[in-house]
Amino acid sequence: MSSATHENPITQLRRQAEVDERVELLEQAPLFSVLRGEDLRDLADKFHVVRYGRGEVIFREGEPAERMFLIADGRVKLTIASPSGQELMIAVLARGQIFGELAVVDRGLRDMDARAMKDATLFSLQSDQFWTMIEGRPALARRLLELMGRRLRRADQATQDLVFFDAPTRLARKLLDLAEEHGSPDDNGGVRIDTRVTQEEIAQMIGVSRESANRLIASFAGRGWIDWNDGNPLLLVPEQLLRRAR
Amino acid sequence: MSSATHENPITQLRRQAEVDERVELLEQAPLFSVLRGEDLRDLADKFHVVRYGRGEVIFREGEPAERMFLIADGRVKLTIASPSGQELMIAVLARGQIFGELAVVDRGLRDMDARAMKDATLFSLQSDQFWTMIEGRPALARRLLELMGRRLRRADQATQDLVFFDAPTRLARKLLDLAEEHGSPDDNGGVRIDTRVTQEEIAQMIGVSRESANRLIASFAGRGWIDWNDGNPLLLVPEQLLRRAR
DNA sequence: GCCCCGATGTGCGCTCGATCACACTCTCCG
DNA sequence: CGGAGAGTGTGATCGAGCGCACATCGGGGC
Numbered sequence: 001m002s003s004a005t006h007e008n009p010i011t012q013l014r015r016q017a018e019v020d021e022r023v024e025l026l027e028q029a030p031l032f033s034v035l036r037g038e039d040l041r042d043l044a045d046k047f048h049v050v051r052y053g054r055g056e057v058i059f060r061e062g063e064p065a066e067r068m069f070l071i072a073d074g075r076v077k078l079t080i081a082s083p084s085g086q087e088l089m090i091a092v093l094a095r096g097q098i099f100g101e102l103a104v105v106d107r108g109l110r111d112m113d114a115r116a117m118k119d120a121t122l123f124s125l126q127s128d129q130f131w132t133m134i135e136g137r138p139a140l141a142r143r144l145l146e147l148m149g150r151r152l153r154r155a156d157q158a159t160q161d162l163v164f165f166d167a168p169t170r171l172a173r174k175l176l177d178l179a180e181e182h183g184s185p186d187d188n189g190g191v192r193i194d195t196r197v198t199q200e201e202i203a204q205m206i207g208v209s210r211e212s213a214n215r216l217i218a219s220f221a222g223r224g225w226i227d228w229n230d231g232n233p234l235l236l237v238p239e240q241l242l243r244r245a246r
Numbered sequence: 247m248s249s250a251t252h253e254n255p256i257t258q259l260r261r262q263a264e265v266d267e268r269v270e271l272l273e274q275a276p277l278f279s280v281l282r283g284e285d286l287r288d289l290a291d292k293f294h295v296v297r298y299g300r301g302e303v304i305f306r307e308g309e310p311a312e313r314m315f316l317i318a319d320g321r322v323k324l325t326i327a328s329p330s331g332q333e334l335m336i337a338v339l340a341r342g343q344i345f346g347e348l349a350v351v352d353r354g355l356r357d358m359d360a361r362a363m364k365d366a367t368l369f370s371l372q373s374d375q376f377w378t379m380i381e382g383r384p385a386l387a388r389r390l391l392e393l394m395g396r397r398l399r400r401a402d403q404a405t406q407d408l409v410f411f412d413a414p415t416r417l418a419r420k421l422l423d424l425a426e427e428h429g430s431p432d433d434n435g436g437v438r439i440d441t442r443v444t445q446e447e448i449a450q451m452i453g454v455s456r457e458s459a460n461r462l463i464a465s466f467a468g469r470g471w472i473d474w475n476d477g478n479p480l481l482l483v484p485e486q487l488l489r490r491a492r
Numbered sequence: 493g494c495c496c497c498g499a500t501g502t503g504c505g506c507t508c509g510a511t512c513a514c515a516c517t518c519t520c521c522g
Numbered sequence: 523c524g525g526a527g528a529g530t531g532t533g534a535t536c537g538a539g540c541g542c543a544c545a546t547c548g549g550g551g552c
């Protein structure tokens with residue numbers, strides 16, 4: 001839009017490449033992929049780029065929410081801490097996914113912590129800009145509703161899992177979930193989960209103690225179903241996991 | 247709008263009263279209260295009134311979703327059944343609240359069962375009408391987003407409760423929740439929950455067996471904290487419950 | 493090279509809550 | 523009025539998973 005006329009041509013090219021890259025990301029993001037050409041470029045300009053190192057806190061529960069985030073690169077985990085210090089992991093997010101939009105929607109406080117699981121590049125957008133953006137674009141509003149609907153279903157699913165299934169079953173289900181969301185096919189018919197995960201984190205995802213998670217993983221590995229692979233789990237026989245998962 | 251000119255004056259008055267009643271309900275409903283005058287009357291006309299008797303099924307998991315509902319009177323419970331037959335109760339809803347909007351939002355299938363807990367009067371709206379209604383009214387879309395946000399928070403909260411707290415704590419918390427949502431102040435400083443609830447249902451809400459729920463309730467009653475009152479629970483000392491709830 | 497720390501592996505006792513098996517008490521309805 | 527069925531009360535048993543206590547192991551940083 002407002003391209004400065006007296007800009008060094010190289011700088012200008014750089015900026016152009018930068019914008020293209022942003023637009024490409026937006027096109028891949030479920031939320032923003034409903035937008036077209038001009039709209040996308042407009043939006044791309046409004047984002048700020050922020051980088052976080054592995055383990056860094058992006059926001060904490062209780063803080064006021066001033067922005068929402070879109071992941072360009074890296075993984076982000078959302079967790080909640082109990083009064084007694086135990087942690088529960090709600091989600092692991094990757095490129096193209098958004099987070100932090102909830103507290104923006106209802107102008108409330110953040111209700112969980114967000115941390116980078118590895119070095120991450122995020123696009124962030126001010127709450128009010130997010131709103132004006134949505135207000136003028138019904139398609140975007142609709143897509144956001146769909147996304148929140150999906151989250152809601154997942155959240156209910158998590159509750160169900162805890163009530164209906166025992167720990168080994170929950171582990172099997174979670175591994176399959178992770179494989180579906182963050183996995184890539186391996187030779188020999190398995191699936192590799194391409195995010196580094198600790199057993200502690202697995203424990204926090206399925207609501208068991210670290211020790212239990214360890215024993216469960218060992219048991220699955222002993223049966224040849226998975227290969228823990230030092231935190232890069234490899235599902236060797238997904239079929240067996242599927243059977244175990246119901 | 248389209249009031250028939252040759253109508254019997256009594257019939258006309260009846261219709262008028264009927265419309266007024268509907269508009270009053272819409273004004274009380276969190277979702278629709280953002281609408282004003284003409285809009286409300288338009289919308290009021292579009293609803294169908296449906297009645298369900300105690301225990302009747304409104305919809306079942308797996309069915310296609312053709313409509314969303316607004317409760318005019320009665321209570322509706324949303325539940326999910328496990329493969330093994332165990333049930334989990336997600337919510338108890340009352341006048342002014344909507345349900346069934348989720349599957350409409352993403353054109354999916356119903357993901358839980360809805361049943362009337364006592365005789366209920368519902369207003370129902372076709373999915374497509376719901377959508378056109380929202381599309382033209384950003385304020386309504388925003389309110390819906392807020393409501394879904396609230397639901398999402400509640401769902402995450404339910405998951406947390408299961409992971410972080412033991413059964414007695416969950417019971418205390420759930421009783422307080424119920425009191426807040428469906429309670430009315432009693433003389434002597436207590437709160438009466440004005441919906442009939444069975445212990446089985448309480449069990450399904452907090453994710454324990456019916457027997458455990460019974461023992462927990464007995465224990466709370468024994469301490470004088472609550473009076474079960476044949477399924478119309480009365481919180482005698484909410485302060486004690488609050489202490490027990492953390 | 494050495495130390496420290498984060499991640500993992502494992503034994504053991506204990507507790508919470510599930511499950512089974514009943515009895516008891518209403519209310520509704522034929 | 524008598525039986526059926528829903529809701530409730532309670533004991534006994536058993537096992538999953540927690541908590542604590544360790545041991546091990548690998549890789550940085552100094």
